[in-house]
């Protein structure tokens with residue numbers, strides 16, 4: 001008999017009833033150290049007092065009004081995002097996949113509004129942009145995601161990772177946009193080298209194609225900069241953000257330059273919930289905290305601390321781990337065995353981690369985790385690896 005919850009997830013036999021900071025608690029009082037943060041969502045940990053306050057204050061006044069009206073909380077969050085990024089304008093969604101939908105639509109509309117037939121969007125192997133039909137059509141090579149869900153939307157070309165010749169051959173005067181994660185998350189914490197992001201920018205500038213960065217996982221302070229692309233010194237035309245932006249409240253956004261958004265006039269796109277007062281009140285508080293340079297300095301300090309500990313862990317378990325990769329607090333341990341073995345062994349140590357493709361174990365802790373908790377997490381990973389090796 002099918003479970004009452006559609007069985008699309010292989011769930012661990014764990015249920016949490018309370019969270020505080022980087023710790024989660026089960027009904028019978030077992031405490032787990034959370035190095036997954038809801039897959040990079042709980043950017044400020046669980047039940048962050050500032051977010052609880054922002055949420056409850058807004059909840060007592062106004063939860064939802066339609067986008068038919070002015071929404072000051074939405075305006076404030078959009079202003080903050082524009083002030084701290086390349087973007088001139090923002091549209092709010094409830095998730096990353098909806099942000100992908102608008103990114104695709106906006107890029108095509110840009111060209112249509114100019115009267116040009118440019119609909120092709122270039123993506124890359126290992127990419128993940130969400131689970132809507134549009135987002136899975138963008139990655140036709142991912143059999144797990146697309147098989148049985150056809151027909152896929154036309155107009156996407158997925159290229160091998162790191163193949164510059166294929167890229168130069170594929171981008172032409174039919175290319176609407178190039179869509180890429182500056183650091184692949186689900187694909188196994190694979191950063192795009194800075195010079196390649198620069199090369200993509202140049203290629204887009206010379207062909208007119210729009211550059212879309214998917215920062216759903218790597219954005220919002222995760223890498224120690226507000227947005228990951230800042231490390232490379234290049235900017236996109238359109239950017240998708242979600243996960244960390246709501247700190248656990250479902251929220252996403254599309255950021256764009258005035259030029260890239262020029263096709264999106266009144267009536268061309270919409271969302272019932274996107275940008276509602278409750279979500280944006282929380283998002284504005286997250287943004288206020290995470291965009292503070294002193295906060296980002298702390299993220300970088302913690303990232304350096306964790307990375308060094310992880311290098312030590314890899315050195316002491318050469319049969320289990322191959323190396324550390326990633327940027328900031330978006331780190332991956334390349335494993336010599338299925339990362340799910342390590343995730344399971346870590347559960348035995350009351351430690352939560354997340355698997356990814358390419359045999360990588362992901363560590364995506366809250367950005368405000370303490371160094372003591374980071375040390376404890378590495379000790380528990382050490383115990384998990386030792387247990388697997390025995």
Ligand SMILES: *Cc1c(COP(=O)(O)O)cnc(C)c1O
Nearest residue numbers: 095096097128129130185216217
């Ligand atoms: C999680 C993720 C998405 C999809 O976001 P949802 O909120 O699950 O729809 C898209 N892109 C990237 C890079 C992601 O990590």
